[in-house]
Amino acid sequence: MPEPAGWWRAVTLLALGQMRRRPAAFVGLAVALFLAVATLTLFGSLFAADITAPAAARKATTGPSLMVIAGAFGEIAVLVAFFVVVNALGFAVRQQHREVALLRTIAATPRQARRLVRGQVVVTTLLAAAPGWAVGAAVAQGFLAELQRRGMAAPGVRVPGTPIPMLVALAGALAVGLAASAVAARRISRMAPAAALTASSTEHGRTGTLRLLAAIGALVGGCLLLRLAATRSAEQVDKAGQAALLSSLVLLVAVALAGPLAARFLAAALGSPVRALAPGAGWLADANLRGYARRLSSAVVPVALLVGLSGTMLIMTSTAEHAAGAAASSVTSATDVWLRQIELALLVCFAAVSTVNTLVAVTAERRREFALLRLLGATRSQLLRMLSTEAVLTTAVGVLLGAAVAGTASAAFSTAVSGSPVPSLPVAGCCWIAAGATALTVPGILATGLRAVRGPAAELVGGGRD
Known part of the structure; x- marks a missing residue:
């Protein structure tokens, strides 16, 4: 036409x-x-x-x-x-x-x-x-x-x-x-x-069949890349590293596609102790996260991307250094580490942009929801406590998913370079990654939430402001 x-x-x-x-x-x-x-x-x-x-x-x-x-x-x-x-x-x-x-x-x-x-x-x-x-x-x-x-x-x-x-x-x-x-x-x-x-x-209650099939396909592709990385010889460290890093990205795509299911499961598992510790805000935060699994998935996936990619790079670098030992010259080792640090910085920039943009957008979309809760008697401080609890749960779910991907990819890389599926784990570096994800997630949600709860509630519920 x-x-x-x-x-x-x-x-x-x-x-x-x-x-x-x-x-x-x-x-x-x-x-x-x-x-x-x-x-x-x-x-x-x-x-x-x-x-x-x-x-x-x-x-x-x-x-x-x-x-x-x-x-x-x-x-x-x-x-x-x-x-x-x-x-x-x-x-x-x-x-x-x-x-x-x-x-x-x-x-x-x-x-x-x-x-x-x-x-x-x-x-x-x-x-x-x-x-x-x-x-x-x-x-x-x-x-x-x-x-x-x-x-x-x-x-x-x-x-x-x-x-x-x-x-x-x-x-x-x-x-x-x-x-x-x-x-x-x-x-x-x-x-x-x-x-x-x-x-x-x-929000749709079910994940579409095509999306689930795509998630399964991405999961299979990620597993094949993991096998490719694990079967590389110790002399092919760079190829094993690229395959492991690519597998982590493909597995994160699978997490994004199957995100509502994975996020709902983890939120349910983490929500029970939160409800016990904070009966009011914890119960409401847990109900929101489980009731809006697609929205939770949108917030969780960028956090998982940030943790998964940076964690994979950090653990692979530590594993390569540990496996090389005295066999590699100091110049080669330092150069390899530097190149991986540059690649890590580049990936972290992309992942941080995605994390901040997603969390700000997801929270800003909830203005009418917050306004309705205010009309029902909730105060701004109560809404912010609820958001704080949601932010902590969102961070925990994203970190767990990202850590699972990073651990799987790093195990395949470690198998290639050292023959053992147990990689060299830089505990301090991993803690910094988790702290960085938290620093991007919690303040971003709270800052946007402070702005979202402003204004007359009746006008926001009626759609008078956007």
Whole structure:
């Protein structure tokens, strides 16, 4: 069916209007796309530097080439970027749920609704491109200089002045964003118009069959990658590490897909002692978390992503150092550790953005719920105690899921490098990861909750404010 005349102009104006009206809803998406552009620019620049380097310069260094380093870092970064962008865009779409549903009721087709979301992704990506290019290019220069200082790149290698890495980064970020838009807009675009208007205030009780099948497929894929990592020889530490890290990401995807089931189970297990310790706020927090398992899953998955990826990297690094011992030179060991620390910092940046954006969005969505509780007699202090309890439970569930993924992936890596499935566990580092997840989760929920409980309750329940 051909589009009416002026449809594209109307869609563009509507997309921009929504972004101006709800800029906070697109902040997380913009930051995620900025990181994607910067990361792709960084590794694209290293790739270009390796291609344009003289043959003598390539032979003058030992160890992995710039192309290998860029490829190893880039493949994981792109997958994590996609994960984070899907999450951020999903909340941006949910913030516009009513407007998109209203468009559906006045004869907008599902394809037109998806085009609206795609238009917003394209605009946000273009806005994030310039700062992403600048940061990525600057980091590429510094990263190359540090590699040269460590003897991993020849002194004569330079980042070329070609714009090709930036254009490739923009194309890659657009591809990630458009793929994410197809995932994020799927539910609202396929829903019947009348049902879409009421869907934002309800939650489905069951996880869809397709989602469960996808979760099972991701779980099987993660197990195959675990087997691949565990069966690598001790001389193939890098390949075992990449397979283990990729398996942790795939297993986290399985956790995200089966999140409502896993989150409901863990919340029920942890909720009983909380209800005993805090009969009032604990009972209400436990009821909220178990009654809204999908919402809990949305909050838990980024925490699990942060803990799972950073924990896997930290434990693998410790295990590799322990297994190497005196067999590896100090220079090689220090360089390997440094490269893993850089990769860990990059993954933590993506995961932290996803965690903060998700928790802020999930809590802000509950304004009407908080207003209704206030009308029923709850005070602001009681609501904040309930939120504090929910934040602690959410953190605990996310940390447990992330720790399970990190432990499984690290055991496969340890089997490859030492022959034992028991990895070397840096207790202090793991405690810091759990503390960091808590520091991002609890203050983020409480700060957003303080803002969400402000304002006249009757007006918020009636939908007078947004």
